[in-house]
Each structure stands twice: as structure tokens, then as C-alpha cells.
Amino acid sequence: MSREREEREKELALGPKVRVAKAVASATNRTAKFSGEARAYSTVTLYAKISGYLKDMRVDKGDRVKKGQVLATIESPETEQAYIAAQSEAKNKRLIAERIKSLLDRQLVSQQEADQAFADSEVSAARLSAQEAQRQYQTIRAPFDGTITSRFADPGALVQNATNAQTGALPLLSISQLDQLRIYVYLDQREASYAKVGTTVEVSVTEHPDAIYSGKIARISGQLDERTRMLLTEIDLDNGKSQIVAGSLVNVSMQLSSSPGIEIPSDALVLRGTQTFAAVLNDQDQLDFKEVRVSENSGEKAKISSGIEEGQRVVMGVGNSIAALTKVRPIEDAKPAAAAVPAAGSATPASPAQPAAAGNEVRK
Missing domain, CATH: 1.10.287.470 (Helix hairpin bin)
Structure with missing residues (x-):
């Protein structure tokens, strides 16, 4: 029993096992992912400009039409x-x-x-x-090449002149240009300054994640919305084969420039009130907590603008479970991901809101 006790005491003296990774300089370019909405490149609802009876309706929903094609006639x-x-x-x-x-x-x-x-x-x-x-x-013609998406009236219907007010007038048809789409993406303030016209993007839909479509940023509104603080960005996307249905929600991925900084795994961060710390190791393999400023956090990796330096070792998954200046046994983490499971015998992470009991003893 005395030998087992001595071995246990030696084991405890070495400290708990912890996963560590090195802080590295962040890449100058990064992949940013957003949700977007696919809209028809052009869409318009056609009304009558004179009052009369709808004499003839030559198209229906889903019909493809050419610019100048007769769609309907009115008898006045x-x-x-x-x-x-x-x-x-x-x-x-x-x-x-x-x-x-x-x-x-x-x-x-x-x-x-x-x-x-x-x-x-x-x-x-x-x-x-x-x-x-x-x-x-009296003759209603298509304003551009497109597809009839809605039909509101049938022959014999009384249509009113919609020149002065469209609220009381009966619409006739809606036509949309679907061979090219506008992808609407809203960027938050952090991303807005990095988006540039001409940037290549990749678009996909959830139903077919392996099908990737390439497009470019064509227009940027240039001003954050006053209510949402988001920047409207439009992407032109060729849709000649109707691979994406207008109105669909899409996934957008784009390469954006990035400000310089230090990158560490997100689970090396520790929150204490309104302050953010990074769990680091000193030269004596003792745990320490450095206050840092986080500029970006994807949930997997965090970019640090100040507080730690490149090459420093950071400890993952400790939370508040280990006291500062506690000696630990570092284990290099092959994949420093936020969702990684702690190695056997490592300190169990605790929620910052509910710290674990004080002490550094690891039971076996």
C-alpha cells in the first residue's frame, strides 16, 4: 500500500494532464461562410395602362417568353x-x-x-x-426575356388603368428573369470592410451540397443598414440550367482578407465576468491566465489581437478547473479543435459560469 501511495503522490506532483497547442500567426486570407437568398435577376408585375376588358391571355405560369412577345390584349x-x-x-x-x-x-x-x-x-x-x-x-408585351411566374387575370376580367394607383388595379402577370440570379448576402460590420467588388465566391444549396457554383460580387450597397447594421452584398450567378430555384436559401463561401493577429483554439479561452483570458503555459509548465483581446471567434479558432505572442503554448479545455501557477503535464494536441474530447486523465473543463471546485487533484 505504501508503494502505491508513493506512486500516487509522484503522479500528483507531476500535475494533471492537459492538451496544449501553439499559438500561430493567422493567415492573411480566410474563408468566410454566410447564408444568402437567391432572387431573380429582374422581376416585374405587369398592369394595364388603360381600362377595359381582358380580351385574350396568351401565356400561363411557367411559360418562357421573349422580349416584345405579345402576352395579352385588352379590349377598350x-x-x-x-x-x-x-x-x-x-x-x-x-x-x-x-x-x-x-x-x-x-x-x-x-x-x-x-x-x-x-x-x-x-x-x-x-x-x-x-x-x-x-x-x-391594348397590347401587353414582355419587357424582357424571362419566365411567367404569376398569372392574376383571365379573359373577360375588367381591368383598370393603373397609371395613378396600383392598389386598386388588378395585376395581369408577373415575369422574372431566371437564367441569371442575384444572390443577396448580408455581411456584419466585422466582415463588411473586407468585401470587394469582383471577389470570387462559391454558392451551394443544402439539398445538393456537393454542387458548387461560382460567381462574383457584383454590387455592394456601401452603407450598413441603420436597423440591422448589416451590409447588403449582391452576387451575380449564372443560372442557365435552372440549377438553383429563385427564392431558395443558399450557402455562400468567399475568401476575405484578414487583419494580422495570433490564432489559437477557441477552447483555450476562459471567460471571467466581462474579461477574456487565454490559458497558457510558462517555461516551468505552470498554468497561467493571460488577458487577451479577441478580434474574431468562429467557435473553432479565435484570433487574438493582443495578449499573447506567436509560439506560446496554450492549454485547451481547462476552464476554471485548475488554479493559476499549477504545474501540469502538457500533451501536444494533434487536432486542436474546439469540440475535441479531453484525453484520458486530463483536467475536465468546467463552464465559466459554474466553476469547478477548487483544487488540482486528478482522481484515477
Whole structure:
């Protein structure tokens, strides 16, 4: 029994086993991952600009259309009658102007009368052009190549002029350009300063994680949203094969520059109130706690802007379970990950909010 006690005392004198890793200089580039939303590159809802009855609807949801293609026609008797009246008036004013010109050449009318006739002819011609434009609004055409995504009306429906207010008007169709997408990504303040137009990104969807699509940052709003403090970033993505459905949530990965710093495993950090410490080893293999400033923390790795130096050994998973200046037995950690399981015989980490009992004895 005395021999076992001596061995136990020697074992305890060496201190508990702890996992350690070295603090290293952080990379100048890093991979940042975000959630985003895929939206149609262009989308518009079409309304009628004249009142009338929907005469013909030539497309339906899912149909692909070309720019200028006729989508629907509206029957508006009032518009037709106004056009015929303007046409007759323009013809009459033109004939009057021609007769006045003939009389003016023979000096049978005054110059003022002639000028008035010429002006009336021009005004009536302008009114005819306006009625012709109004008449063309009876035909609804596609504004760009795209896909019909919504249809709101059927033939025979009464449609209202939506020029003044769209709230009371019945929409006709919605069309979207889906062969190219805008990926909306919102970056927080920490990432916003590193995002640049032209940066290459990778996009994937959860349903097909192995399918990676490449795009580039095309637009940056340039200002953080006042409410969310997030920066809107748009990515243009070719979607010619409809590989991503517009409206889907996507995963975005991009390479961003990074400020210099020291990188350590996240579970080497210890929180005490509002202060953050890193558990480190001194030259005598004694545990110490250095107050640090954390600039980034992914949950696996933390970037330290001040407090420790490159090459220092940090201890993982100790929390508040071991007192400062306790001698420990360091074990180099092959994979210093935050979720790693402590080695057998190592100190068990304790939550910073609920520290473990004081003492450094390790039971076997």
C-alpha cells in the first residue's frame, strides 16, 4: 500500500494532464461562410395602362417568353373611339391648313389666320399620335426575356388603368428573369470592410451540397443598414440550367482578407465576468491566465489581437478547473479543435459560469 501511495503522490506532483497547442500567426486570407437568398435577376408585375376588358391571355405560369412577345390584349371601345375621333380631326385640320396656305399665297387671308390654321393642324397631329400610343397599350408585351411566374387575370376580367394607383388595379402577370440570379448576402460590420467588388465566391444549396457554383460580387450597397447594421452584398450567378430555384436559401463561401493577429483554439479561452483570458503555459509548465483581446471567434479558432505572442503554448479545455501557477503535464494536441474530447486523465473543463471546485487533484 505504501508503494502505491508513493506512486500516487509522484503522479500528483507531476500535475494533471492537459492538451496544449501553439499559438500561430493567422493567415492573411480566410474563408468566410454566410447564408444568402437567391432572387431573380429582374422581376416585374405587369398592369394595364388603360381600362377595359381582358380580351385574350396568351401565356400561363411557367411559360418562357421573349422580349416584345405579345402576352395579352385588352379590349377598350373608348380608346378605339377616341383614336377614330383624333384621326378625323387631324385629317380635317390638315386639309384646312392646306387651303389656308393656298389662300395665303394669293394674299386672300392674313398671316395671322394662316398661322392659326397651321398651329391647329400641328396640335391635332400631336393628339392623334397620343391616341395612337394609347391604343397600343391594348397590347401587353414582355419587357424582357424571362419566365411567367404569376398569372392574376383571365379573359373577360375588367381591368383598370393603373397609371395613378396600383392598389386598386388588378395585376395581369408577373415575369422574372431566371437564367441569371442575384444572390443577396448580408455581411456584419466585422466582415463588411473586407468585401470587394469582383471577389470570387462559391454558392451551394443544402439539398445538393456537393454542387458548387461560382460567381462574383457584383454590387455592394456601401452603407450598413441603420436597423440591422448589416451590409447588403449582391452576387451575380449564372443560372442557365435552372440549377438553383429563385427564392431558395443558399450557402455562400468567399475568401476575405484578414487583419494580422495570433490564432489559437477557441477552447483555450476562459471567460471571467466581462474579461477574456487565454490559458497558457510558462517555461516551468505552470498554468497561467493571460488577458487577451479577441478580434474574431468562429467557435473553432479565435484570433487574438493582443495578449499573447506567436509560439506560446496554450492549454485547451481547462476552464476554471485548475488554479493559476499549477504545474501540469502538457500533451501536444494533434487536432486542436474546439469540440475535441479531453484525453484520458486530463483536467475536465468546467463552464465559466459554474466553476469547478477548487483544487488540482486528478482522481484515477
